[in-house]
Amino acid sequence: MVKLSRYILVLIAITGLAIVLPKLYWMAFAQPVKSPFVQYSAVDNDFLILRNEEKTVFTNTKGETFTREEYEARLPFVYTRQLLMNRTLPDSINGVEMDPHQISKYRSIFRLKPEDIRAPQPSLFPLFESQSGRVNLEMPEDFFRITWRMEFIDAETNQINEEKSRMFSAVLYKRGFQFPATSISGIPTTLKSCDEGYLVIDSANQLFHIKMVEGKPFVRRVDLPEGLKFKTIQCTDNSDKLYYAYLFSEDKHLYMLTQYDYLLEHFPVDDIDPEKHEIRIYGDLLNFNVSVLGEGFVRSHIFDRDLNPVDEYSEIWPVQSQRKEGKIAAALFPVQLSMTNPNSGFINFYFQPSPAFYWLAVSLLLAIVQFILIRKRKQKLRSQLPDLLIICLTGIFGFLAVNFFPNKFFS
Amino acid sequence: MWKAMIYKEWLKIRWFTLLYTLLGMLAVGYLFLKVQHDTTFNQANNYWNLILFKGLKFFSLLKFIPLAGGLLVAVAQYFPETVNKRIKLTFHLPFNENKVLLSMMVFGSCCLLVVYLILIALFSGIAAFYFPSNIILPALVSLIPWFLAGFSAYYLVALIVLEPVWKYRFLYLLVAATFIPLFFKNGPTAAYQPVNITLAVLTILLSISLLFSGYRFRKGEM
Numbered sequence: 001m002v003k004l005s006r007y008i009l010v011l012i013a014i015t016g017l018a019i020v021l022p023k024l025y026w027m028a029f030a031q032p033v034k035s036p037f038v039q040y041s042a043v044d045n046d047f048l049i050l051r052n053e054e055k056t057v058f059t060n061t062k063g064e065t066f067t068r069e070e071y072e073a074r075l076p077f078v079y080t081r082q083l084l085m086n087r088t089l090p091d092s093i094n095g096v097e098m099d100p101h102q103i104s105k106y107r108s109i110f111r112l113k114p115e116d117i118r119a120p121q122p123s124l125f126p127l128f129e130s131q132s133g134r135v136n137l138e139m140p141e142d143f144f145r146i147t148w149r150m151e152f153i154d155a156e157t158n159q160i161n162e163e164k165s166r167m168f169s170a171v172l173y174k175r176g177f178q179f180p181a182t183s184i185s186g187i188p189t190t191l192k193s194c195d196e197g198y199l200v201i202d203s204a205n206q207l208f209h210i211k212m213v214e215g216k217p218f219v220r221r222v223d224l225p226e227g228l229k230f231k232t233i234q235c236t237d238n239s240d241k242l243y244y245a246y247l248f249s250e251d252k253h254l255y256m257l258t259q260y261d262y263l264l265e266h267f268p269v270d271d272i273d274p275e276k277h278e279i280r281i282y283g284d285l286l287n288f289n290v291s292v293l294g295e296g297f298v299r300s301h302i303f304d305r306d307l308n309p310v311d312e313y314s315e316i317w318p319v320q321s322q323r324k325e326g327k328i329a330a331a332l333f334p335v336q337l338s339m340t341n342p343n344s345g346f347i348n349f350y351f352q353p354s355p356a357f358y359w360l361a362v363s364l365l366l367a368i369v370q371f372i373l374i375r376k377r378k379q380k381l382r383s384q385l386p387d388l389l390i391i392c393l394t395g396i397f398g399f400l401a402v403n404f405f406p407n408k409f410f411s
Numbered sequence: 412m413w414k415a416m417i418y419k420e421w422l423k424i425r426w427f428t429l430l431y432t433l434l435g436m437l438a439v440g441y442l443f444l445k446v447q448h449d450t451t452f453n454q455a456n457n458y459w460n461l462i463l464f465k466g467l468k469f470f471s472l473l474k475f476i477p478l479a480g481g482l483l484v485a486v487a488q489y490f491p492e493t494v495n496k497r498i499k500l501t502f503h504l505p506f507n508e509n510k511v512l513l514s515m516m517v518f519g520s521c522c523l524l525v526v527y528l529i530l531i532a533l534f535s536g537i538a539a540f541y542f543p544s545n546i547i548l549p550a551l552v553s554l555i556p557w558f559l560a561g562f563s564a565y566y567l568v569a570l571i572v573l574e575p576v577w578k579y580r581f582l583y584l585l586v587a588a589t590f591i592p593l594f595f596k597n598g599p600t601a602a603y604q605p606v607n608i609t610l611a612v613l614t615i616l617l618s619i620s621l622l623f624s625g626y627r628f629r630k631g632e633m
Contacts, residue, residue, distance in 0.1 A: 001509055005622040009570070009586070012617060016589025120552075120601035122463040124545040126456070139456050143463070145545055153543050155455035188464050339596045339606070347598045348606045404582040405623065 006405050007386075013401035014394050015349075018337035021396065022329065029325040035293070036315060040302045041074040042093050042286045047300060047313040048074055061313060077103055077284035096286060106305075108238040108283035110246060112274050117232045119345025124153070125188050128195040130211045130218075137190040144168070146181035146200065168210075171217040178204035185233040185245065192237040199233050199245055199257070207233075209244070209262070222262045232274055238283065246281060248274050254290065268309055269301045276343065295319050321355060331358035334395045363395040370399060383407065412504070413514070420488060420518045427487040428522050431480050435530045442472045443537045450541065462546055468600055470534070470550045477527060477561030478591070485568030488519050489621075493572055502629050512625045516569065516618060523565055527558050549601035556603045559614045560594035566617045567591070574624035575631075583624075 037050040044060065048071060051057040058071035072079040073088055080103050083089040090098055124143045132138065142152040142161055149169035152161040172179075179202065186198035197211020197218065207222040207230075229250040236245055247255040247264070254267040267290060272279060278293040287310060292299040296319035302310040320326045329336065336352040344350075367388050374384045387407055390398040446469055450458045461467035492498035502508050531554065538547045567587040574580045594610065596602075603610075 001619065002622050002626040005619045008616045009583075009620050009623060012590055012613065012620075013586045015613070016586055016593070019593070020589040120549060120599050120604060122545070124459070124463055124543065126460065139454075139460060141456050143456070143459055145543075155459045158539075158541060158543060188460070339593055340598070345599050345602055346605050347596050347602045349609060401586075404579075404586060406579070406627075408627075 003409065006407065009405045010390065010398070010401045013404055014390075014397045015337070017397040017400055018333070018335060018394075019339065022333050022336040023338070025329055025332070029328075030320065031323070031325065033296075033317070033320060035298065035317065038291065038298055038300045038313060038315070039075055039078065039282075040287060040289050040300065040311065042284070043074045043076065043090070045311070047311070049315075077107060077286075080104070094286065098285075103285050104239065106240050106283060106285045108236065108240065108281070110234070110236060110279075110281040110283075112232075112234055112246075112248075112279045114275050114277065114343035115341075115345045117274055118343065122188075123184075125184055125186060125198065127152070127197065127210075127212050128190070129213075129215065130195040130197060131213050137192065137195055139190055146172075146179065146184065148179050168217045171219050172208070172210070175208065175219045175221055176206070177208055177219070177221075178202045178206065183230070183233065185235055187235050187237055193239065194237075196235065196237075196244055196259075199235060201230065201233070205229060220262065222257065222264075224264070228264075240283075248272060248279075254279075265307055267301070267303060267307055269303075296322075327356070327358075330354040330356045331362055332396060334359040334363065334393070334397075359395050360392075363392050363398075366395060366399040367391045370402070373403075379407070383409070412506075416501075416504075416511070416514060417518055420515055423491055424484055424487045424519065424522060427483050428526060431483055432526045432529060435476055435480065435526065436533060438472060438476050439530055439533045439537065442470065442534075443541070445469075445472070446541055455541075459542070459546070462542075462600075466599060468550075468553065470554060473530075473534070473554065474557055474595070476530075477558040478564050479561075480523060480526060481561035481564035482568055484519055484523055485565040485572070488515065489569050489572040496628075498573070498625075498628065508625070508629055509622055512621055513619065516566070516621055519565060519569075520562065520618060523562060527561065531558070552601040552604050552607065555607045556594040556610055559607075559610050560591055563594065563614050563617055564591060566614075566620050569621040570624045572624075573621055573628050575628045579624075579627075 034052045039048050039050075041048050041060075046060050046062070048066075049059050049061070050071070051059065058066040058068060060066075066074070069086075072082055076083055076089055076093065076098060080089065080100060084100060089100070092098055124145050126140050127144050128137050128140060141156060142154045142164070144150055144152045150165060150172055152164045152168070153159070154161055181200045181202055182205075183201040184198050185200070195211065197209060200208045200210055202208060207224055209218075209220045209222060211218045231248045231250055234246045234248070236243060241259055243256040244259055245257050247257060249255065252271050252273045254269065254272045256265045256267075257263070258265060267288070269290060272290070272292060276294065280289075280291040280293065282289040282291070286304065288303045288305070288307070290301045290303070297314065297316045299312070299314040301312045304310055321330065331354075334354050336354075338350045338352070339347050341348070341350045370388060370391055374381060384407055387402040390402055394401075446458075453461075462469055492501070501511055504511065531551070534554070535547060535551065538550065564587075567583070567590070571580050571583045571587065574583060
């Protein structure tokens with residue numbers, strides 16, 4: 001039992017050290033990884049790349065470099081106001097008139113990080129009045145959840161508003177909603193231009209649009225292709241008012257849901273996985289730019305407004321683990337443990353095993369050191385064998401742990 | 412004889428435990444007084460919105476309270492045993508030494524568990540007046556690691572206090588300093604959901620750690 005308690009303590013020490021030592025190492029030696037910023041120029045029909053190296057470099061895919069003014073002139077949808085001020089905004093691009101109001105209307109920016117969806121999600125939402133006749137939205141007095149029915153809970157009294165709950169549940173039921181909801185997506189803030197309610201997936205994997213219009217429920221079922229399942233639905237508040245949401249399917253495809261006619265429009269691109277990579281979607285008067293950013297790479301896909309592919313670009317660069325400091329860490333630590341992960345909002349034990357096997361040499365060296373210590377202390381080798389095995393498997397963490405808790409037992 | 416043993420443990424920790432329970436209950440009371448105040452001044456719907464979508468942790472006042480309880484009970488229970496090496500008297504009783512140490516640990520753990528359950532019940536009971544289960548359950552998921560930290564601190568302090576050699580006490584303290592922060596990582600409410608079970612298992616395993624330093628103590632390690 002006493003020996004068991006020692007091994008438990010060794011395990012606890014290894015766990016703690018496997019988190020703390022790599023963390024200290026990276027605090028001391030980590031260097032920032034500067035990723036390029038890729039945008040599409042409708043003027044040049046080419047990608048422009050902004051590199052933050054020793055000094056900022058503006059370049060394109062052909063390797064030509066530009067001054068800041070030349071760079072901005074090639075991105076009229078991004079630097080519209082600057083070009084207006086400089087009076088260098090072109091009159092038209094590809095035959096499309098460059099009206100500042102139209103540019104502003106069709107401009108949209110959307111960002112989604114894995115940690116936004118791989119995180120605890122709320123299960124209670126405010127249902128705004130979408131036609132209040134007021135300019136600003138107001139936070140409702142109650143919040144709803146969709147379990148065995150749609151329930152509204154008054155925040156002031158913490159009591160269920162039975163009348164409203166029955167009214168909404170009845171309409172949902174009539175429209176074929178299968179309780180409970182498995183996902184509820186919306187923009188639960190008053191800081192948006194207008195309210196379009198929520199897009200809700202029911203337990204039969206049907207998609208519904210639910211909102212409140214003049215106090216009454218508005219429920220509309222959206223026709224989906226057979227078997228289409230979504231990883232996440234992200235509602236948008238774009239000024240063009242053409243789409244309700246971006247929808248990311250389980251099979252790594254990207255769709256948009258059109259407003260009013262509820263059509264799913266498909267981006268002809270695959271491998272869009274918001275659970276693993278950051279997704280950015282920039283819309284402008286002429287194009288959509290769907291960018292996928294991962295550790296050490298960027299992919300940009302350009303589509304016209306009808307979602308026909310126009311161009312694409314990708315670039316890779318060395319990540320932290322491929323650099324000198326990463327290789328040293330891989331040799332020092334058999335595994336790097338962390339309670340947090342940049343791609344997740346959840347706290348867990350995240351293991352990152354060493355990609356190389358140099359750590360085995362370090363572990364063996366430490367086991368030899370331990371062997372010499374055992375000899376010096378004149379301890380019996382047989383009783384110390386488990387410790388040597390622990391050091392071989394866990395390297396520096398195990399070496400420190402077995403020496404923190406001395407293996408000294410009396411017969 | 413066992414009854415007398417348990418009574419001795421109770422004598423050591425009773426005032427600390429009762430005082431800590433009282434202070435813990437006051438902290439929970441203060442927490443909801445603040446909730447009452449904030450909902451009055453900010454309106455309940457805005458306050459719910461802050462909790463659900465802006466990351467407000469209305470329960471964060473309780474963060475280190477279970478840890479303080481674990482430390483307090485452990486020091487109250489084990490420190491007197493090391494003064495003049497009094498625990499050696501216990502080891503001279505006609506009982507298995509490990510059993511004696513384990514019974515001390517089980518008694519301390521049970522006391523802590525009772526106090527923690529009182530605090531959690533009080534928290535959940537009062538919270539039910541203000542919030543629905545959709546807000547209370549994620550809060551409880553976030554509270555669990557803080558209470559587990561209380562137990563872990565209790566076991567680690569027992570280990571450190573009973574260790575006879577100062578050098579190793581320092582090393583155990585280092586291990587405690589790497590382990591206890593695992594329960595206090597920042598994240599959204601309910602972020603600990605996937606790891607709470609693993610942390611609970613590690614905490615339960617840690618409960619017998621005092622046997623190690625207790626063994627070294629009774630073998631006269633210098």
